[in-house]
Each structure stands twice: as structure tokens, then as C-alpha cells.
Amino acid sequence: MTPINKILIVGAGFSGAVIARELADAGYAVTVIDSRDHVAGNCHTYRDDKTDIMVHKYGPHIFHTDNERVWQYITRFGEMMPYINRVKAVSGGQVYSLPINLHTINQFFGKTFTPSAAQSFIEEQADTSIDQPKTFEEQALRFVGKDLYQAFFKDYTIKQWGTEPSNLPASILKRLPVRFSYDDNYFNHKYQGMPKFGYSQIIVNILEHPIITLHLNSSFIKSMQTDYDHVIWSGPLDAYFDHSLGRLGYRTLDFKPFYGTGDMQGNAVINYCDNSEAFTRVTEHKHFSPWESHKKSICYTEYSRNCNAEDIPYYPIRLVDDKALLERYVDLAHKSNGVTFVGRLGTYRYLDMDVTIKEALETADALAEAFVSQQIPKVFYQYVI
Numbered sequence: 028m029t030p031i032n033k034i035l036i037v038g039a040g041f042s043g044a045v046i047a048r049e050l051a052d053a054g055y056a057v058t059v060i061d062s063r064d065h066v067a068g069n070c071h072t073y074r075d076d077k078t079d080i081m082v083h084k085y086g087p088h089i090f091h092t093d094n095e096r097v098w099q100y101i102t103r104f105g106e107m108m109p110y111i112n113r114v115k116a117v118s119g120g121q122v123y124s125l126p127i128n129l130h131t132i133n134q135f136f137g138k139t140f141t142p143s144a145a146q147s148f149i150e151e152q153a154d155t156s157i158d159q160p161k162t163f164e165e166q167a168l169r170f171v172g173k174d175l176y177q178a179f180f181k182d183y184t185i186k187q188w189g190t191e192p193s194n195l196p197a198s199i200l201k202r203l204p205v206r207f208s209y210d211d212n213y214f215n216h217k218y219q220g221m222p223k224f225g226y227s228q229i230i231v232n233i234l235e236h237p238i239i240t241l242h243l244n245s246s247f248i249k250s251m252q253t254d255y256d257h258v259i260w261s262g263p264l265d266a267y268f269d270h271s272l273g274r275l276g277y278r279t280l281d282f283k284p285f286y287g288t289g290d291m292q293g294n295a296v297i298n299y300c301d302n303s304e305a306f307t308r309v310t311e312h313k314h315f316s317p318w319e320s321h322k323k324s325i326c327y328t329e330y331s332r333n334c335n336a337e338d339i340p341y342y343p344i345r346l347v348d349d350k351a352l353l354e355r356y357v358d359l360a361h362k363s364n365g366v367t368f369v370g371r372l373g374t375y376r377y378l379d380m381d382v383t384i385k386e387a388l389e390t391a392d393a394l395a396e397a398f399v400s401q402q403i404p405k406v407f408y409q410y411v412i
């Protein structure tokens with residue numbers, strides 16, 4: 028294999044930026060392009076000019092991890108402020124706390140259960156005839172029973188995924204545990220925080236390196252490939268192949284901003300669980316920076332729908348048809364030369380930021396090793412299907 032000298036990274040999100048930095052630190056000159064006019068991909072944050080509030084442009088992003096290497100990495104490039112994500116949910120005209128915890132259970136059923144009494148009660152609610160839950164609906168019925176499922180999951184899931192929960196895999200629900208204590212911290216990880224100056228500033232800092240060149244407003248075109256020894260692709264997998272086999276399914280989000288003064292909803296994120304509202308949640312961005320003080324406020328109402336060709340892809344759907352198509356794209360990818368697919372779009376998986384960074388660090392290690400030993404770099408460094 029010819030020595031690798033020129034590397035192109037498509038995408039300046041966490042995947043592209045971390046790999047660029049690691050390869051640059053290892054001595055490789057890297058060019059990073061992004062079709063958008065900003066860095067940080069879907070984690071992009073900006074200061075709203077009417078309120079001066081830091082806004083999460085593509086939806087609320089809370090950093091959380093158990094991984095020491097990842098925590099060291101992110102705090103090397105940006106100051107993380109203490110932040111605990113506490114989510115509220117509106118259902119049947121009342122406000123509850125999520126994930127379902129002892130307070131939610133007691134409020135919903137009008138009880139004063141102790142933890143063990145609540146656990147026994149929920150076990151009675153659970154549908155134990157479901158031995159091995161396969162679908163989202165079965166998983167919910169098996170673990171929380173019909174009443175909590177209908178109040179908190181059913182309509183919300185239909186709004187979020189555009190399909191009945193009986194069509195979705197059980198694995199989706201595993202992200203939302205039930206707690207038999209009053210702990211309403213949404214995440215269980217050891218580290219949780221919010222970047223003091225936003226995610227985009229962290230990415231700017233990561234990319235600040237003498238041998239990294241960044242071009243924004245620059246979309247990949249096939250002819251670029253000949254100018255580089257290797258391409259690292261964090262855009263959509265099917266887009267690399269011009270969607271030649273069809274489009275992988277995604278959900279996209281529409282955000283409708285509205286303004287006010289003071290504290291408009293009292294919390295960063297409130298979910299709307301009933302189908303009486305078409306939106307899934309409302310985010311009040313000032314609550315992500317509790318160390319700042321702002322008189323005005325900006326909120327985003329969030330709507331979910333199927334992603335069309337011109338939309339921004341958010342959540343990979345990964346239902347049976349998508350997985351079959353994914354397999355065909357993975358086959359095609361394995362026949363390609365000079366490219367490595369990374370990140371949430373390149374590997375068509377939902378990835379939290381910490382997992383994205385972890386995988387990017389590991390991929391960069393593996394690529395650097397392949398370049399040094401003049402081995403052909405792999406097309407994927409993660410298990411994708």
C-alpha cells in the first residue's frame with residue numbers, strides 16, 4: 028500500500044473532529060469538510076441573538092458518560108459545568124417526573140408507597156404472561172403494565188417514531204429505566220455535565236491544530252476522492268453511494284422556536300405524552316446554562332416526522348426493511364477502497380456523544396496503526412448491523 032499522506036474527513040461533528048485531532052496529533056495532515064456553515068454537526072450550539080441564550084440548535088444535548096478516557100478528552104477541550112438532566116412529562120393534564128420513579132408511581136396511582144411496596148405493586152401491574160418481550164409494547168407491558176404504558180409511552184412513541192409501539196423493537200425502551208426511589212436523574216452515568224461555552228466551542232478547540240484544515244459550506248463531491256489517500260466518512264452511509272440502493276429510513280425533527288420572558292416552563296425539557304398535542308417535547312434552552320442569567324427566554328417545540336431527501340436525518344429507524352437495506356450497503360461498502368465509515372450516520376446507529384467520542388478515539392488509534400504499518404485501513408471499525 029502507498030504511504031498515507033493526505034486524509035480527507037467528511038463531517039465536522041464529534042466523529043470527524045476527534046478523528047482529525049488524533050490523526051493530526053500522530054503527525055498526519057488532515058482536511059475536514061462540512062456541508063453546513065458551522066462545526067459540531069447535530070450537537071451544534073449557538074448564542075441566540077435576541078436573548079443571548081446558548082441554544083442547542085438540533086435538539087437538547089446533555090453530556091453523560093462512565094468512560095474515563097472520554098471524560099478526560101472532553102474536559103481537555105472545554106470546561107464542563109455540573110448539570111443533572113431532570114425531565115418532566117405531561118400526561119392526562121398532570122405533570123410527572125421521568126424516568127418513572129417512586130414519585131411518578133405514587134402520584135399516578137394516588138399512593139404513598141415505600142420503594143418495596145411500589146416494586147410489588149408494579150410487579151402486579153406487569154403482564155407476566157410476556158416471557159421474552161420482542162416489541163416495544165411488550166417490553167413496556169412486561170415491565171410497567173398497561174396503565175403506565177398508556178400514560179407515558181404509547182402516544183409519545185407513536186408521535187416520536189410514527190408507528191405503533193408493537194412495530195418497534197424492545198431495545199428502544201431499555202434506554203428508559205423504572206426506579207423505585209425518588210431519584211429523578213435521567214441518567215445513571217458517573218459523569219454528567221454541560222459545556223460552559225457550548226459544544227461548538229469544544230469542537231472548534233478540538234480542530235484547532237496546525238495541520239488540520241477546515242472548510243465549512245463544503246459538500247463532498249466524488250472527484251475530491253482522487254486528491255486524498257484516504258477518506259473518513261461521517262455522513263450518511265447511503266449518501267456516499269448516491270442512494271443507489273435506496274434510502275435508509277430516518278426520523279427527522281422540526282423545531283418551532285417561541286420567545287418570552289422570565290422562566291417560561293420551569294425546566295429544560297418537558298415531554299408531552301398524549302396525542303392531544305402533535306409535538307413531543309418543549310425545550311427551554313436557558314435551563315441548560317443555570318450559571319447564566321437571562322431576562323428573556325427562548326423555547327423550541329419539537330415535532331418528529333419521517334425524513335425526506337431534503338431533510339436532516341436524526342434518528343435511524345432500523346426496522347426490518349432498513350436493516351435489510353443496511354446489509355446491502357454494508358456489502359457495497361466492503362467492496363469500496365480508500366474509505367472508512369464512522370459515526371452515527373456513517374454506521375447508521377443511534378450513538379450518544381460519549382459513545383461517538385469513544386468510537387472515534389478507537390478508530391483513530393486503529394487508523395494510525397494501519398497507516399504506520401502500511402496495511403489497508405478497514406471500511407468499518409465497528410459492528411454495524
Ligand SMILES: Cc1cc2nc3c(=O)[nH]c(=O)nc-3n(C[C@H](O)[C@H](O)[C@H](O)COP(=O)(O)OP(=O)(O)OC[C@H]3O[C@@H](n4cnc5c(N)ncnc54)[C@H](O)[C@@H]3O)c2cc1C
Pocket residue numbers: 037038039040041042043060061062063066067068069070085086087088089090091245246247261262263266280341342369370371372378379380381383
Ligand atoms: C435529537 C437528538 C438529541 C440528542 N441528545 C443527545 C444527548 O442528550 N446526549 C448525547 O450524548 N447524545 C445525544 N444525541 C446524539 C448526538 O447528536 C450524536 O452522538 C452526535 O451528533 C454524533 O456525532 P457525529 O459526528 O457522528 O454525527 P453528526 O453530528 O451528525 O455529524 C456529521 C456531520 O457530517 C456532515 N456531512 C454529512 N454529509 C456530508 C457531505 N456529503 N459533505 C460534507 N459534510 C457532510 C453533516 O453536516 C454533519 O455536520 C442526540 C441526538 C439527537 C438526534
